[in-house]
Amino acid sequence: MEKNLHSNDLQEEQHVSEVDNLKVTIGKNICEYRKLANLSQIEFAEKLNYSDKAISKWERGESLPDIIVLKQIADLFGITVNDLLGQSTQKKKRSLSFKKLLKNKILVMLLSVGLVWLVATVLFVFLIMFNALTDYAWLAFIYAMPISFILCMIFTGRWKLKIPLMVFESLFVWTLALSICLTINYSNIWLLLIIGFPLQALIVFWFFYQKQKNANK
Secondary structure, eight states, X not given: OHHHHHHHHHHHHHHHHHHHHHHHXXXXXXXXXXHHTTOXXXXXXXXXXXXXXXXXXXXXXXXXXXXXXXXXXXXXXXXXXXXXXXXXXXXXXHHHIIIIIIHHHHHHHHHHHHHHHHHHHHHHHHHHHTTSSGGGTTHHHHHHHHHHHHHHHHHHHHTTOHHHHHHHHHHHHXXXXXXHHHHSOOTTGGGHHHHHHHHHHHHHHHHHHHHHHHHTO
């Protein structure tokens, strides 16, 4: 009798230990995938309609989301529930993140940019065909550049991709300045490019400020 009780106690302790290990594993996986998606705990909580305190408890392994929430999390990150349950390597996680989190987003962004250049091409062709503003028709392609970078800024800003956002902001500043310089026939219009330097510095400083701010959270 005592032997059976002892055996049951051992099984119960083993079960508790396995559950605790599972909580820790799932918590670490959720945390890593969240960071790979560039989401703060508050942003992640809003997407799941949970509190950031609940997210914090999950990531610390103090509590476990139910299977429905796990499926919701997996769908959000573009992975499977097994990826959250397993002890995947960091390399595998980054590969999954790149393929599943960014692939579709990049395609959407490229399609949007492609539409801008399609409109620019159509405008150029019609201006030439109907002999309207033919001397300025080529500017359709010039202005397509800053417009394209505006779209890229919108997408990368929504996706919280800090480095690409900084790059597209910089490209927008310089291509817009270039477009204006090529449009306006004025001897000292090139001085407009000088404004780009302090703007570029502000963009870089803002990037590092945001990075430091997120690191202190």
